[in-house]
Amino acid sequence: MKTVVGLETEYGALLSGASQGMRDLFRQEEMFQKVRDHIFHVQRKGLIDQHQRAYDEPPGNGGFLRNGGRLYIDMGHVEYATPECHTLLDLVRADRGGDRLLQQAVDEMGLSGEISFIKNNIDHQTLATFGSHENYLVSRDFPFTERGMEPLVAFLVTRQIVTGAGRVGVSYVNDSLISLDTERPPVHFQISQRADYIVNKFYQWVQMNRSIVNTRDEPLSDPLQYRRMHLLLGDSNMSQFATAMKFGMTKIVMDLVEDGLAPAVGVRDPVQACRAISHDLSMRWKLQDLEGRILSALDMQEMFLEKAVKAYSGRDEDTDWVLEEWGKLLSDLAKKDPSLVTDRLDWAAKYNMISAFRDSENLEWNDPWLESLDLEYHNIDPGKGLFHILEEEGRHRRLLPPSISETGATCPPSFTRAEGRAQAIDRILENPDMLYIIQWFGIQINQGDVLYMLEPLKNYRDEVSEYFRKNLPPSADA
Incomplete structure (x- = not known):
């Protein structure tokens, strides 16, 4: 795929002996700062910010990494942003690299008995949510209007049957704002962690009013x-x-929308449909389209797949892989048996694991033990995380061997500006007294000229070399 994608992950955390009090919040923040400082100042895996990036990002809050990505503390969470990635395997490698970056710091500091980083989206105790934000480079000509994006919204609402991470229980977020007398059916387990927290189709801001598509224009x-x-x-x-x-299907659908080839389909009340699909473990997944027809999430996914196969088969290796696997998944999901996809999909793997444990221990679905298992599925520590057991035992499909995943924290993806940014970071690390500003779109050293890097699909290696040759004194460049 000739594009650029990236992923921002807000990590949850479990502290040993925590009681959810204010003291634990301060202790957690202190732990986050220790891990961050170890990564930047001891391991020297990146450059800590010297400048104030925003009112809530003071100097030292975070920085750019040797892989071209970024690590920082945001709203009480450690957040990792992958570098710009050109291929799906680059994205997977960079994503796993963030997990390894944090876990290696925890292990080196001897903190594995005190803190565990959890790569999930909910806090079962407080019902808070933390994000997994996807970024896709599209043309300025993309039809960024409500009407133009109806097909994209329909796809995003229904793709959770493939991309959901699964969770125990439910979060009725509006109950904190208004008291409702409505009787609701129990939800013991659902497909998506974020579905309950989405309250708008489109909105500009990220916090408190979470939307399907964020409309802030920040390219x-x-x-x-x-x-x-x-x-x-x-x-x-x-x-x-x-x-x-997730990234492959979504980028293909964005291409369909931009090329005017997407199916003419939309969802009536997509926010409600998002929750209804997530809550439906019968796998019927019914929703209503804009014409009033009752369809299933599978019906809509098949519409998009059919258009994509016709338009893009043979385009490139990533596209062909996604189209083939998409078809296999929809065929398996149509049989309404989650066990057929436990080797590929998180929600099915987790449901199968927790259901088996519940049956063996004769537990009710509201038993806190099951919530603990839900969290431990997402523990990034290979020695503790339940998902890692499935992967090591060959019960979940792995795309990259551990040896390749290990490089994701320090090696930038090829064919994007992350290469040039990482090259600049390595040069600055060799000259610790240098003043610098690193941004996604450019770099500046010693208060000199700015090297703008406005083309994400360019590696900028030659430009970075020339920039340092001109802006470093001869002794520093020796």
Whole structure:
């Protein structure tokens, strides 16, 4: 795929002996700062920010990494942003690299008995949510209107049957704002972690009013050529396969929309449909389209797949892989048996694991033990996380061997500006007294000229070399 994608992950955390009090919040923040400082100052795996990036990002809050990505503390969470990735395997490698970056720091500091980082989206105790935000580079000509994006919204609402991470229980977020007397059916387990927290189709801001598509126009590249599509409704996937499919399917559908080839379909009340699909473990997944027809999520996914096969078969290796696997998944899901996809999809793997444990222990679905298992599925520590057991035992499909995943924290993806940014970071690390500003779209050293990097699909290696040759004194460049 000739494009650029990226993923931002907000990690949850479990502290040993925590009681959810204010003291634990301070202790957690202190732990986050220790891990961050170890990564930047001890391991020297990146450059800590010297400048104030925003009112809530003071100097030292975070920085750019040697892989071209970014690590920082945001709204009480450690957040990792992958570098710009050109292929699906690059994205999977960079995503796993973030997990390894954090876990290696925890292990080196001897903190594995005190803190565990959890790559999920909910806090079962407080019902808070934390995000997994997807970024896609699209043309400035993309039909960024409500009408133009109806097909994209329909796809995003229904793709959770493939991309959901699964969770125990339910969060009725509006109950904190208004008291409702409505009787609701119990939801013991659902497909998506984020579905209950999405309250709008489109909205500009990220916090408190979470939308399917974030409409803030912040391209972080040439604004005359590009737009950055920023999606908020996705779950944090442990599965390499589900991660690759999420980005691959979504970019293909964005291409269909931009090329005017998407099916003319939309969803009536997509926010409600998102929750209804997530809550429906019968796998019927019914919804109403804009014409009033009752369809299933599978019906809609098949519409998009049919158009994509016709338009893009043979385009490139990534596209052909996604189209083939998409078809296999929809065929298996149509049989309404989650066990057929436990080797590829997080929600099915988790449901199968927790259901088996519940039956063996004769537990009710509201038993806190099951919530604990839900969290431990997402533990990024290979020695503790339940997902890692499935992967090591060969029960969940792995796209990259561990040896390749290990490189994701320090090696940038090829064919994007992340290469040039990483090259600049390595040069600055060799000259610790240098003043610098690193941004997604450019770099500046020693208060000199700015090297703008506005084309995400360019590696900028030659430009970075020339920039340092001109701006470093001869002794520093020796």
